[in-house]
Amino acid sequence: MRAPSKLLITPVLTRSWTGRRPWTLPSYLGHDGYTALAAARSMPPGEVIALVRAAGLRGRGGAGFPTAAKWGALPRDGVSRYLVVNANEAEPGACKDVPLLLANPHEVVEGALIAAHAIGARHVVVYLRGEVLPALRRLQHAVAEAARGGYLGTVSLVVHAGAGAYVCGEETALLQSLEGRRPQPSLRSPGERAAVLYGRPAVINNVETIARVPSIVRNGPAWFRSMGTEDSPGCTLFSLSGHLARPGQYEAPFGVTARELFSLAGGIRRGHRLKFWSPGGASAPVLTAGHLDVPLDHAGVAAAGSALGAAAVQVFDETTCVVRAVLRWAEFYAAESCGKCTPCRQGTGWLVRVLRDLERGAADASALGTLLTVSETITSASFCAFGAGSTGALTSSLTHFRDEYLAHVRLRGCPFDPAHSTRFAAAGAMR
Incomplete structure (x- = not known):
C-alpha cells in the first residue's frame, strides 16, 4: 500500500466553497467550469471510460465499486439508457452530498453530462431527498443555468425529489421508486450486468462520484493517482x-x-x-x-x-454511553426498514427492545447473547445489505465495550446516569 500524500487538505471539489456565490454559473466558469465537458465530448465514449479506469475512480457512495466497471458493463447496442445520480443521503453521520450540492452543483451537472456521454445516455435523473429543499432548488437552478448556457446539448437532465425513505439509497429500491413502485430492494435477473430503469439499461452513481469526473478529465489520471493510495486513488x-x-x-x-x-x-x-x-x-x-x-x-x-x-x-x-448510542442507531434502522424481509423487519425491532431493556435496567446478562444471535440472523438472512449494516455498530461495540454492557445489567440501569456513574467509575469499568 502506497503511503498517503503529505498534503492533508486537497481542495478539488471544495476549491471554490469559500468564494462569492460559488453555486452560480459565472463563479463555476471562473474555475474552469465545463472545460472538461468540452474535452470529453471531443473524445470517443470509450476513451472517456478508459480515462476514468486509468484514474482508478471508485464509487463514493459506500461500496467503493470501480466506476469505469459500471460504465463499461452497459451493452453497446444502441439501446437508449439512463444515468441515475444517487443523492438520497440518509444514513446517520453521512452529510457530504448535500453540502456539495449546495456549494458546487455545477460540478455535479458537468460530471453527469460527461458520464452521459461516456455511456451513451440521453436521459439523466438526479434522485434527491425531497426534505432537503434548499439543495433541491439550488440544483434545479444550476440545471436551468446549464441549459441556458447550451451545455446540456441533447441530454435531458431531471432533478427528482424523493419522499425520504432511507432504503432508496439502495440502487434497486431507488429504481423501484423512480418507476412509481414501493421502494424495496429487488434481485437482478441471472446474467444481467446492468441495472434497469423503465425497461432500459441504467448506471447509478453517487453524487460525489459523478462530481469527481470533471477534474479527472481536466487534469488526467496521473494527477488523480498522485493522491490517495494504490487501493483507493484520489x-x-x-x-x-x-x-x-x-x-x-x-x-x-x-x-x-x-x-x-x-x-x-x-x-x-x-x-x-x-x-x-x-x-x-x-x-x-x-x-x-x-x-x-x-x-x-x-x-x-x-x-x-x-x-x-x-x-x-x-x-x-468518554461522556457517551455506548449502549445508548447503539440504541439510537438501532431505533433508526428499525424505523427505516422497508419491511420486505422478515430478518430485518422483525430483527431490528428485537434489537431495539433488548437494548431498551438494558438501558433501563430490566435485562440480565443473557441479553448480550440475544443481541448477538439476532444480529447474526439479520446479517446472514436479510435480503439486502442494509439489513447487515444495521448490526455492525452493535456487534463491534459488544467486542470493544462488553464491560459497559454488563455494567448496565449489574447496576440495573445506565452507568452514565447520575445515580450510577460514581459506582461505575469506581469499579474501573469506565474506558
Whole structure:
C-alpha cells in the first residue's frame, strides 16, 4: 500500500466553497467550469471510460465499486439508457452530498453530462431527498443555468425529489421508486450486468462520484493517482461529526489517518478524550483510540474490521454511553426498514427492545447473547445489505465495550446516569 500524500487538505471539489456565490454559473466558469465537458465530448465514449479506469475512480457512495466497471458493463447496442445520480443521503453521520450540492452543483451537472456521454445516455435523473429543499432548488437552478448556457446539448437532465425513505439509497429500491413502485430492494435477473430503469439499461452513481469526473478529465489520471493510495486513488470528502472542536467537511486524500483528520478538526473537544468512533456512518463497526493510525481507505479500514462506506466519520468522547448510542442507531434502522424481509423487519425491532431493556435496567446478562444471535440472523438472512449494516455498530461495540454492557445489567440501569456513574467509575469499568 502506497503511503498517503503529505498534503492533508486537497481542495478539488471544495476549491471554490469559500468564494462569492460559488453555486452560480459565472463563479463555476471562473474555475474552469465545463472545460472538461468540452474535452470529453471531443473524445470517443470509450476513451472517456478508459480515462476514468486509468484514474482508478471508485464509487463514493459506500461500496467503493470501480466506476469505469459500471460504465463499461452497459451493452453497446444502441439501446437508449439512463444515468441515475444517487443523492438520497440518509444514513446517520453521512452529510457530504448535500453540502456539495449546495456549494458546487455545477460540478455535479458537468460530471453527469460527461458520464452521459461516456455511456451513451440521453436521459439523466438526479434522485434527491425531497426534505432537503434548499439543495433541491439550488440544483434545479444550476440545471436551468446549464441549459441556458447550451451545455446540456441533447441530454435531458431531471432533478427528482424523493419522499425520504432511507432504503432508496439502495440502487434497486431507488429504481423501484423512480418507476412509481414501493421502494424495496429487488434481485437482478441471472446474467444481467446492468441495472434497469423503465425497461432500459441504467448506471447509478453517487453524487460525489459523478462530481469527481470533471477534474479527472481536466487534469488526467496521473494527477488523480498522485493522491490517495494504490487501493483507493484520489481524495474524498470526509464528513466529521460528533465530539470534535471543529466538525465539518474535510476534503483529504484516501490513506489519511483518523489521527490526522481529527487534528485538522481541532481534536477532541477540550477537556475530554476519545472513546470510540465510526469511520463509515451508523452501519460501520465502531473503532477505538487504538485504531487512530489506520489508513482511511477501503482496504485499510476493512483490515481493521470496519468499513469506510461514504466516509461519514462520527466521533464520541468518554461522556457517551455506548449502549445508548447503539440504541439510537438501532431505533433508526428499525424505523427505516422497508419491511420486505422478515430478518430485518422483525430483527431490528428485537434489537431495539433488548437494548431498551438494558438501558433501563430490566435485562440480565443473557441479553448480550440475544443481541448477538439476532444480529447474526439479520446479517446472514436479510435480503439486502442494509439489513447487515444495521448490526455492525452493535456487534463491534459488544467486542470493544462488553464491560459497559454488563455494567448496565449489574447496576440495573445506565452507568452514565447520575445515580450510577460514581459506582461505575469506581469499579474501573469506565474506558
